[in-house]
Amino acid sequence: MKKHFLIFCCSLLALGAMAQPGISEMQQAQQNLRSTFFSALDCALALAAIFGIIGAVRIYHNWQMGHPRIDEQVAAWFFAAFFMVLAGAFLRGVFGL
Structure with missing residues:
Protein backbone atom coordinates (compact mmCIF):
# COMPACT_ATOMS: atom_id res chain seq x y z
CA MET A 1 0.00 0.00 0.00
CA LYS A 2 2.82 2.39 0.89
CA LYS A 3 4.60 1.56 -2.33
CA HIS A 4 1.53 2.45 -4.43
CA PHE A 5 1.08 5.73 -2.56
CA LEU A 6 4.75 6.61 -3.17
CA ILE A 7 4.42 5.87 -6.89
CA PHE A 8 1.26 8.00 -7.04
CA CYS A 9 3.02 10.95 -5.34
CA CYS A 10 6.00 10.68 -7.69
CA SER A 11 3.72 10.67 -10.72
CA LEU A 12 1.99 13.83 -9.45
CA LEU A 13 5.39 15.49 -9.09
CA ALA A 14 6.24 14.52 -12.66
CA LEU A 15 3.02 16.13 -13.90
CA GLY A 16 3.89 19.32 -12.05
CA ALA A 17 7.33 19.36 -13.62
CA MET A 18 5.87 19.20 -17.13
CA ALA A 19 3.72 22.26 -16.40
CA GLN A 20 6.76 24.54 -16.05
CA PRO A 21 7.40 27.24 -18.67
CA GLY A 22 9.51 26.38 -21.66
CA ILE A 23 12.79 27.65 -22.98
CA SER A 24 11.20 30.36 -25.13
CA GLU A 25 9.49 31.87 -22.07
CA MET A 26 12.76 31.84 -20.14
CA GLN A 27 14.55 33.57 -23.03
CA GLN A 28 11.79 36.17 -23.19
CA ALA A 29 12.11 36.82 -19.45
CA GLN A 30 15.88 37.19 -19.79
CA GLN A 31 15.41 39.64 -22.67
CA ASN A 32 12.94 41.66 -20.58
CA LEU A 33 15.41 41.80 -17.70
CA ARG A 34 18.19 42.88 -20.02
CA SER A 35 16.14 45.66 -21.59
CA THR A 36 14.58 46.96 -18.36
CA PHE A 37 17.39 46.95 -15.83
CA PHE A 38 20.92 48.24 -16.15
Whole structure:
Protein backbone atom coordinates (compact mmCIF):
# COMPACT_ATOMS: atom_id res chain seq x y z
CA MET A 1 0.00 0.00 0.00
CA LYS A 2 2.82 2.39 0.89
CA LYS A 3 4.60 1.56 -2.33
CA HIS A 4 1.53 2.45 -4.43
CA PHE A 5 1.08 5.73 -2.56
CA LEU A 6 4.75 6.61 -3.17
CA ILE A 7 4.42 5.87 -6.89
CA PHE A 8 1.26 8.00 -7.04
CA CYS A 9 3.02 10.95 -5.34
CA CYS A 10 6.00 10.68 -7.69
CA SER A 11 3.72 10.67 -10.72
CA LEU A 12 1.99 13.83 -9.45
CA LEU A 13 5.39 15.49 -9.09
CA ALA A 14 6.24 14.52 -12.66
CA LEU A 15 3.02 16.13 -13.90
CA GLY A 16 3.89 19.32 -12.05
CA ALA A 17 7.33 19.36 -13.62
CA MET A 18 5.87 19.20 -17.13
CA ALA A 19 3.72 22.26 -16.40
CA GLN A 20 6.76 24.54 -16.05
CA PRO A 21 7.40 27.24 -18.67
CA GLY A 22 9.51 26.38 -21.66
CA ILE A 23 12.79 27.65 -22.98
CA SER A 24 11.20 30.36 -25.13
CA GLU A 25 9.49 31.87 -22.07
CA MET A 26 12.76 31.84 -20.14
CA GLN A 27 14.55 33.57 -23.03
CA GLN A 28 11.79 36.17 -23.19
CA ALA A 29 12.11 36.82 -19.45
CA GLN A 30 15.88 37.19 -19.79
CA GLN A 31 15.41 39.64 -22.67
CA ASN A 32 12.94 41.66 -20.58
CA LEU A 33 15.41 41.80 -17.70
CA ARG A 34 18.19 42.88 -20.02
CA SER A 35 16.14 45.66 -21.59
CA THR A 36 14.58 46.96 -18.36
CA PHE A 37 17.39 46.95 -15.83
CA PHE A 38 20.92 48.24 -16.15
CA SER A 39 23.77 45.91 -15.44
CA ALA A 40 24.16 44.67 -11.88
CA LEU A 41 27.92 44.82 -12.35
CA ASP A 42 27.75 48.54 -13.21
CA CYS A 43 25.62 49.20 -10.12
CA ALA A 44 27.99 47.23 -7.90
CA LEU A 45 31.03 49.04 -9.28
CA ALA A 46 29.36 52.41 -8.65
CA LEU A 47 28.56 51.39 -5.07
CA ALA A 48 32.11 50.13 -4.57
CA ALA A 49 33.46 53.49 -5.78
CA ILE A 50 31.16 55.33 -3.37
CA PHE A 51 32.27 53.06 -0.51
CA GLY A 52 35.90 53.67 -1.45
CA ILE A 53 35.55 57.46 -1.53
CA ILE A 54 33.59 57.65 1.73
CA GLY A 55 36.00 55.25 3.41
CA ALA A 56 39.03 57.19 2.23
CA VAL A 57 37.63 60.46 3.57
CA ARG A 58 36.73 58.93 6.95
CA ILE A 59 40.11 57.21 7.30
CA TYR A 60 41.97 60.38 6.34
CA HIS A 61 39.94 62.37 8.87
CA ASN A 62 40.62 59.85 11.66
CA TRP A 63 44.29 59.73 10.75
CA GLN A 64 44.57 63.52 10.90
CA MET A 65 42.76 63.58 14.25
CA GLY A 66 45.40 61.24 15.65
CA HIS A 67 43.36 58.09 16.21
CA PRO A 68 45.91 55.39 16.99
CA ARG A 69 44.31 52.37 15.30
CA ILE A 70 42.96 52.91 11.83
CA ASP A 71 44.05 49.53 10.47
CA GLU A 72 40.65 47.97 11.19
CA GLN A 73 38.87 50.81 9.42
CA VAL A 74 41.10 50.49 6.37
CA ALA A 75 40.40 46.76 6.16
CA ALA A 76 36.66 47.22 6.74
CA TRP A 77 36.20 49.83 3.99
CA PHE A 78 38.46 47.95 1.59
CA PHE A 79 36.59 44.68 2.02
CA ALA A 80 33.21 46.45 1.76
CA ALA A 81 34.22 47.78 -1.65
CA PHE A 82 35.74 44.43 -2.63
CA PHE A 83 32.54 42.61 -1.61
CA MET A 84 30.46 44.90 -3.82
CA VAL A 85 32.70 44.19 -6.81
CA LEU A 86 32.38 40.43 -6.23
CA ALA A 87 28.62 40.67 -5.63
CA GLY A 88 28.16 42.47 -8.94
CA ALA A 89 30.12 39.85 -10.82
CA PHE A 90 28.16 37.11 -9.06
CA LEU A 91 24.80 38.67 -9.93
CA ARG A 92 25.90 39.18 -13.52
CA GLY A 93 26.87 35.53 -13.75
CA VAL A 94 23.70 34.23 -12.11
CA PHE A 95 21.19 36.32 -14.03
CA GLY A 96 23.20 36.70 -17.22
CA LEU A 97 22.72 40.47 -17.29
